[in-house]
Amino acid sequence: MIKKRVLCSSMLLTVMLLSKLYSNPQPESMTDPFRKALDQSMISKVIETEELSKKNSKDDFYSQISFANEEIPHEKGFFRQRLDKYLSKFAYLKKPSNNIHKKADKLLPRIAKILKSYGIPEDFKYIAVVESSLSPSTTSHKGAGGYWQFMPATARLYGLRVDGNVDERLDLVKSTHAAAKYLKSLHDEFGDWTLAAAAYNVGGGSLRSSLRRQGKDNYYDLKLNAETAAYVYKIISMKTILETS
The missing domain is CATH 1.10.530.10 (Lysozyme)
Incomplete structure (x- = not known):
């Protein structure tokens, strides 16, 4: 539960930052290359976080499956x-x-x-x-x-x-x-x-x-x-x- 809250908070923060950047466009300047790199980094972080969240969710699903209270190779x-x-x-x-x-x-x-x-x-x-x-x-x-x-x-x-x-x-x-x-x-x-x-x-x-x-x-x-x-x-x-x- 704690992991999920941290992931959700992380995703929300990055989305807010992206939204702020794109809603307040800045004039062309020497910092544009830096800003572009920062934007790409944030987008990659959002995608990475979403993929990790999906993987954790799938792992949780399999780990909850049981049969006759005996060991199951969930991770295989x-x-x-x-x-x-x-x-x-x-x-x-x-x-x-x-x-x-x-x-x-x-x-x-x-x-x-x-x-x-x-x-x-x-x-x-x-x-x-x-x-x-x-x-x-x-x-x-x-x-x-x-x-x-x-x-x-x-x-x-x-x-x-x-x-x-x-x-x-x-x-x-x-x-x-x-x-x-x-x-x-x-x-x-x-x-x-x-x-x-x-x-x-x-x-x-x-x-x-x-x-x-x-x-x-x-x-x-x-x-x-x-x-x-x-x-x-x-x-x-x-x-x-x-x-x-």
């Missing part, structure tokens, strides 16, 4: 570039009339309450938005369905009934309890919430193999398939859009 160019991509893609969610935004306002508090009962960070509620746009009728070409896009076998493994008569993946409460159990088991395995989120997308076995093969222990350092490499960025972007709109 690759992180900012990927995040910007999905922030731009999801920008339509800022519209108050958007259907997803309305459903989020209604359903996310219910999802968050269930996740909290399992000790899961509230940020994981945005997985349901990324997976299905909170539309339970959504079904992937692989057969994943419901709010949390469970495959039938995984859904049954975590207590949901999925057969020709009943599909509990379409039940918000029951499917969220199942998702919470699954996420908790992934965190128990990987000891890291960001990796648990990635494993939710790609599967625990596949992620274990990538970690072992690449000798890494951090999602942001891993080379993954395109979908999983973008997955956490999508969650963070969805969170940022919905919480700031």
